[in-house]
Amino acid sequence: MPNQITPDLESLLGKSIIPLCPQEFHDFDANHCAHFVAHTGGYQFGYLCHNIAGSNLRGVTVRVQEIFPECPQVGAWNNLPQTDDDLLVFITARRNVNLASKTIENVPKKHIGILRDGKVYHYSNTEEKVIKQTPAQVLSRFRSAYNDPTVDLFFGTLPAVPRAAAVRSIARSGTRSPSAATATARGLTLKLIRNTYTDTSTIGELSLDGRFECFILEDKVRPEKIPGITAIPAGTYEVRITHSPKFQRDLPLLLNVPNFSGIRIHVGNTARDTEGCLLPGRTKSVDFVGESRAAFDSLFAKLRKTQDDGKKITIEIIEAAQTRAAQTRSAAPSELAYFRVNTDPLLIHASPDATGLDTVVGTLDYGQIVSANVTNATEGGITVKTVGAENELTGVVPSEFLEALPAPPSTVVRRGRRAAATRGEAAVSTLAPNLYRVKQDGTNLRTEAAVLTAQTVIASLPVGHLVRKTGGSNKPLWWEVTTVLHGKELSGFIHAGLLTAEAVAVTDPVPTSGSNTNVTISEKALQMIIHFEGMDQPSKWPGNSSGISLGRGYDLGHVSADEFKSDWEPYLTEDQIKRLTKAIGKTGAAAKNIAAQFADITIKRADADAVFTKATLPKFKATTGKAFPRMITLHPDVQGALVSLVFNRGAAMQGDRRREMREVRDTVASTSLPNDIKLQSIAASIRSMKRLWPDTLGLRRRRDAEAQLVEEAI
CATH class of the missing domain: 3.90.1720 (endopeptidase fold (from Nostoc punctiforme))
Structure with missing residues (x-):
């Protein structure tokens, strides 16, 4: 060899x-x-x-x-x-x-x-x-x-x-990883029911011994594996906590997954964060799970205790279609089952073989409850009836857009609300009011509903383009909408069947005021900030106008002596505090000239993370909230990008070097711009800042990463 x-x-x-x-x-x-x-x-x-x-x-x-x-x-x-x-x-x-x-x-x-x-x-x-x-x-x-x-x-x-x-490997030889032989028959059973499928991801609900635990996001389910972008096959797998060389920590590992290896449960928000692994979250929206770290920590603690007690952990992964099929087989001919709609709008057709827009008898909203006699399900769909709706509808819908409910609902859940009581959710995802995305590339925006001629076509909209519903029309299922294309505001008509509702992740109601008391950043944004801030040692001056920096971007040039002592006293000696206090207020060349004096002081990563979490990040979230009014109305990815920007540049708005900061401030504060135009403008202004650092690769990359994070929220 x-x-x-x-x-x-x-x-x-x-x-x-x-x-x-x-x-x-x-x-x-x-x-x-x-x-x-x-x-x-x-x-x-x-x-x-x-x-x-x-x-x-x-x-x-x-x-x-x-x-x-x-x-x-x-x-x-x-x-x-x-x-x-x-x-x-x-x-x-x-x-x-x-x-x-x-x-x-x-x-x-x-x-x-x-x-x-x-x-x-x-x-x-x-x-x-x-x-x-x-x-x-x-x-x-x-x-x-x-x-x-x-x-x-x-x-x-x-x-x-x-x-x-x-x-x-030697250093971590004490890690406990019981073999199957030491596991008892009675252990912990996880069940993951996949019930939301898109072209990018799969989202399901994970329960532990029958109790809802969290949402799980995976790659798309595919008939054949495409490496890096495919969910693992449904089935039952043993789970063990072992050390992950990639993540350099202990993580749950799914064993003996056919044609896959290294499938773990770890933190992440979107399909970009996984190559077949399972990402937990406490909230969900389209192709996204939120509060992933909190969900993971809670789940991991339960799995760790089970394994440390010598008990076996298994996970059963089930497709929603399998759940519905089992329900169909067990249902009596006259027994009704209840479902929740998981897309918006969902078209109801007159019959299973009627697929054209002219055969649509109505639409169902996201979260709406329907009943169905499951024995009548066919490959073409299932016949459903609305429950508790003002205008009762009956027709056929595809079963993949229905989530089975464990019992008849006690209340009717309408669009924009979720049945939190059925799962005990503390924070949920919701639908943006009247915002929709185009489902099909080349969708026509027309001057007249249901009339297609060269004269009635206003524009051809790309897939994923955002529109806002402003009203109906004299034609069933034709909606009046407004949008912005190439910087120009347009209004016209689109068939509802060519649109899908836009979802946004929220942990609190979206505010209507300019208050910024609860700036929220996503896990993805947090990791970006940590990455670019790196791990600073006091003897290495970061450059430009920075001061002596400790750990995760803690700049002694921009804090007071009292702040520094309060934040770092638990982690540095009295002598180190006294010596580093001499760097307070010094930036640029003045900081560079004294950096060598601190060569014997080393900041530990654990201490740096503690100061970052307890002191640095909260301060910059508050500063960013004041600098950009109404920023908490934006997606957590966007809020995180703005926090990163202020973390790196500060919140000053005066002078030519700050003109893009003022552009971002004014765009964020606007209440008239459509969401996609607002975010595109923010991203463009952030990228434009690169003019200030033509030769500083690190800062240019940071601006690009912040702009990309904003664009991914569009």
Whole structure:
């Protein structure tokens, strides 16, 4: 067998340093070529990444010149050995290398990669990801980048040192993971009923021993697996809590899933956050679950206790169609079943084989209750009757848009409300009043209802475009709507069957005033802020107009001495507090000049997270709420993007450098702009701020990430 640095090198292609470094040294302005190689090989000599990040988890080497002498054999490229083993590739000018002493000069222009099967795998610091090139391409790339024709390739055989992965494995050897043999027959049974399906995701309801626990979001259910975007097959699986190398923590793992591996339950909000795994949430809307961390923590505590008690955990995953089929088989011919509509509007057709818009007899609202004799269900749908509606309707609807209810409802739930009492929900999702999205690309907006000519077509709307219902018409199921397309406000008519209701996630009623006392940011936004703030140490000045920064962006240049002492006294010594107080109020060059004085002070990641959660984040949420009136009427992703913006730039609004901040403020405060136009405008203003930092890659990337987060809420 060839000596390989890792068997799954190909799987690392396209990854940034974020998933590769659990110590959280993720600074995009740093050089990560040696950092990538060291994490892949587990090389722990010299200066390690945890020293920079302040992590308690021992890190790996970050310097090229410290890996080179550890190679048992090094040489010039024209002496490359003929071997199937992986080799390390070093790239720098020939004058920087001394093969006899096995040393590389500590100069900025040097690089490292891994050679396998004639290709070099290396970390591109300009693209911020792992890429693969031929040696000739690598040589050409760096001769051009370094503007030096003497740049050459050198090889090194793999260092024979203990691997970081092995060290971490030893460190966590005390983790409890009972085998099936120790599990008792009586354990915990989880049941996940999938009942909401879209082109992007699947959402269901998870119960523990018959009690509702939370919602679960997964990838889309597909007839054939597409790697990374497919939900696992329905079935029954054993669940065990084990250590996840990817997430660097203990997580529930589903065992023996056909054609899948590494299926876990972890925190996330959308299908972008999963590759087949299960994401818990306390609230849900279209393709989204909210309050994921709170839902996960509650679920994990119950699973951990069950496993620690030596009991077995199983999860049964069921499609809603299976539930309805079972109900159909067990129902007496005259017995009625009750369902809740889970889309809006749902068209009722005259018969199972009638599918055209002209056969529609009416529409059902999201959350509306219907009854049905389940023995009459066919492949074409099921005949339903509205329950408690002012105008009773009977007709056929597709069964996949119905959620089975455990008992006849005691109250009728209408559009925009949810049957919270049936599941004990503390926070729910709701439908935005009169907002709808176009379901079909090329949908015509017309001047007259049900009349299609070249003269009646106002515009062709793309799929997903937002419209607002303003009224009905003299034609059944034709609605009058308004929208904005290419900056122009339009009004016209669209058939209700071509629209689907827009859902928004809320934990409190959407306010009608400008109060900003409850700024709410999503888990996705929180992780973005943590990522870009990184893990600061006082001896490393962040640059620009920053002061000395501690942990998660705690800037001593912008706090008072009393604030600093109150926030950090539990985590620093009296002497450290006294010394760092000298940095209070100092920013820019003044902060840079004193940073070296604090080289012996290291901030621990756990302490940094505690200060961030208890002090820093609440302060910036409050500051952001004051800077942007009415921001709490926006999606938590958007609120989070604005908090990130103020966290990084502050809340000042004066001067030319702040003109985009004023644009965002005015857009957020507007009560007349449609939601999609408002968010598009906010995103555009945030991106426009990049003019201020033409050469600062980290800040430009942060603005792009904030703008993208806003756009994803459209």
